[in-house]
Amino acid sequence: xxxxxEKQNENTVEYPRFSYLDVADNxxxxxxxxxxxxxxxxxxxxxxxxxxxxxxxxxxNPSLSxxxxxxxxxxxxxxxxxxxxxxxxxxxxxxxxxxAF
Numbered sequence: 001x002x003x004x005x006e007k008q009n010e011n012t013v014e015y016p017r018f019s020y021l022d023v024a025d026n027x028x029x030x031x032x033x034x035x036x037x038x039x040x041x042x043x044x045x046x047x048x049x050x051x052x053x054x055x056x057x058x059x060x061n062p063s064l065s066x067x068x069x070x071x072x073x074x075x076x077x078x079x080x081x082x083x084x085x086x087x088x089x090x091x092x093x094x095x096x097x098x099x100a101f
Contacts, residue, residue, distance in 0.1 A: 024048070024068075035060045042066035046092070049073055059084045068092040 020042040028045065031053040040061045050072040058064055058081070065087045074096040082088070 031057045033057050033060065037061055038063060040064050044068045045072070047071040051075065053078070053081060055079065055081045056084075057081060061085075063087060066090045069096070071095045074098055 018037055019039050021037075021040060022044040024044045025047045028048040028050055031045065031050055033054060033056050034040070037060065041063050043064060043066070046068045047070075050069065051074060053074075055078040058067075062084065064085055066089065067085070068090075070092045071094075074093065075098065077098070082091070085091075
C-alpha cells in the first residue's frame, strides 16, 4: 500500500470505503488528515518512520476504535490529536520516542 505516502503529498487522503487500513512497514514519515473515511474502525501504521502527525489527523474518523502506531519515531503528540477518537478501545503507542506519562 505504498501509494498512501504518495497520496499524502496532497493535502488530504480520501479512501471512503475502508473499515480497516493496514499500512504497516511502509516507510511513512508523517500522517496527514484522513478525510472521508467515516467507516474506518481500525488502522495499523506500526513499523514506519512517523515522527509527527497533525492535530486533526483523525478528526474525520469518528468510528476509529483500534489504532496501532507502535514502532515509529513519535517524539510528542500535539494537543488534541486524539480527542476526536471517542470510541477508541485499543491504542498502541509503544516503541516510540515519547516521554513516559
